[in-house]
Amino acid sequence: MVNEEMGYKAHALILPYPLQGHINPMLQFSKRLVSKGVKATLANTIAINKSMHSDPTSPVDIETISDGFDEGGFSQAESTEVYLSTLESVGAQTLADLIKKLKDLGRPVNVLIYDGFLPWALDVAKQFGLLGVVFFTQPCTVNNIYYHVQRSILPLPLAEPTVSLPGLPLLQASETPSFVSDSGSYPGFHHLVVNQFRNIDEADWVLYNNFHKLEEEVLDWMAKRWKLRTIGPTVPSMYLDKRIEDDKDYGINLFKPDSSACMNWLHDKPSGSVVYVSFGSLAELGVEQMEELAWGLKGTKRYFLWVVRAAEQSKLPGNFIEETSEKGLVVAWSPQLEVLSHEAVGCFLTHCGFNSVLEALSLGVPLVAMPHWSDQPTNAKYVEDVWKMGIRARPDEKGIVRREVVDLCVREVMEGAKAKEIKDNARKWKKLSKEAIDEGGTSDRNIDEFVATLVKS
Numbered sequence: 001m002v003n004e005e006m007g008y009k010a011h012a013l014i015l016p017y018p019l020q021g022h023i024n025p026m027l028q029f030s031k032r033l034v035s036k037g038v039k040a041t042l043a044n045t046i047a048i049n050k051s052m053h054s055d056p057t058s059p060v061d062i063e064t065i066s067d068g069f070d071e072g073g074f075s076q077a078e079s080t081e082v083y084l085s086t087l088e089s090v091g092a093q094t095l096a097d098l099i100k101k102l103k104d105l106g107r108p109v110n111v112l113i114y115d116g117f118l119p120w121a122l123d124v125a126k127q128f129g130l131l132g133v134v135f136f137t138q139p140c141t142v143n144n145i146y147y148h149v150q151r152s153i154l155p156l157p158l159a160e161p162t163v164s165l166p167g168l169p170l171l172q173a174s175e176t177p178s179f180v181s182d183s184g185s186y187p188g189f190h191h192l193v194v195n196q197f198r199n200i201d202e203a204d205w206v207l208y209n210n211f212h213k214l215e216e217e218v219l220d221w222m223a224k225r226w227k228l229r230t231i232g233p234t235v236p237s238m239y240l241d242k243r244i245e246d247d248k249d250y251g252i253n254l255f256k257p258d259s260s261a262c263m264n265w266l267h268d269k270p271s272g273s274v275v276y277v278s279f280g281s282l283a284e285l286g287v288e289q290m291e292e293l294a295w296g297l298k299g300t301k302r303y304f305l306w307v308v309r310a311a312e313q314s315k316l317p318g319n320f321i322e323e324t325s326e327k328g329l330v331v332a333w334s335p336q337l338e339v340l341s342h343e344a345v346g347c348f349l350t351h352c353g354f355n356s357v358l359e360a361l362s363l364g365v366p367l368v369a370m371p372h373w374s375d376q377p378t379n380a381k382y383v384e385d386v387w388k389m390g391i392r393a394r395p396d397e398k399g400i401v402r403r404e405v406v407d408l409c410v411r412e413v414m415e416g417a418k419a420k421e422i423k424d425n426a427r428k429w430k431k432l433s434k435e436a437i438d439e440g441g442t443s444d445r446n447i448d449e450f451v452a453t454l455v456k457s
């Protein structure tokens, strides 16, 4: 009743893990909720709020909680473990404070939609009698593996060279997430991803940023256990169904994009001629890998637009930018969606962060998959063998993808024997992505169902 008087159906508080790849899909989902009459408030950490560039016209309210490191966030903490435990203790307290504050301001919250990486948020939701909804930003396949580890059904370290789980193709150990195949490598992150499942049985809803056709079998398997729905892809509406006016960007950038440099450069390049290269917001390449990739790109003799974050640029070979200035442009951050939707772009060499994969899928761009860590090796396997919209650039025994391999993979995707099949599949996924989120599509119906229960609650 109070909500209706305020002009909205319900008030959702959305809590992403403080990373670009988690904020983007959760912010985008918030905009979808607003378009369906729900008020949405997104809670960032204070540190993220200090460093971000945000869209002042966004229909989503922004509030803050604290991760205990208000100046520098993760980089201020002495270790991953210290960061994560402080995020939990200070985060839970300041989240509770925020829920109280919104109530005092006359904007009481009905539902908390929290990132799977933050399972403690469910306890806070329950403490206030709110609906608790977990939102996963990584694929269902990857989470199914973590689930089996958390329930001790898949013991680690892996005993066999392959992994067989319900709803999944047979995976080589190296195709499982790095926190599983190399389970001792990052204990803090390993705990984070596996722990997502510690209290999932108590969550009221389980939402996935993907769509049914993309991971049908594993989604159906998981949906038998929880009230699970797909609500994606959470790519801005203007690239898909165009039902949300002016929605062409996520709206929060942790890095400042070199937009005009990228778009001006792309402007006069022939259709399908450019290789776009990006490893997302986190991946750090070794110097040797950077060098191999650089000379590999040069070897393709094609145009390339390469995102090398400012902190990574010192690893580029000394004379690389000058030597390739006729063919290449290196920027510190790009407006990725605008770039991927530009007709000059012919393929995307990606680390396979799930947002990048979903964006390429939604925009029909063929991929060269060069996974780095976390869920990326599994995503890369799916890109090549399940979704069949790209190929994997395989590393040598030292774990380095060599320049010849980069060159060969780019050629293969852009003009090789498989190029046509890959392009046809990319087009198919683009159509299916749009269908899923457009009026009456699977994800659209799921969002409507979700909103309808919020109104009743």
Ligand code: UDP
Pocket: 019, 020, 021, 022, 024, 278, 279, 280, 281, 282, 283, 307, 332, 333, 334, 335, 336, 337, 352, 353, 354, 355, 356, 357, 359
């Ligand atoms: N991104 C961007 N500009 C860039 C590189 C990435 O806007 O130059 C965006 C990209 O569109 C995606 C996100 O940053 O939405 C990265 O998320 P992803 O899951 O692909 O990778 P992560 O950064 O989490 O490793």
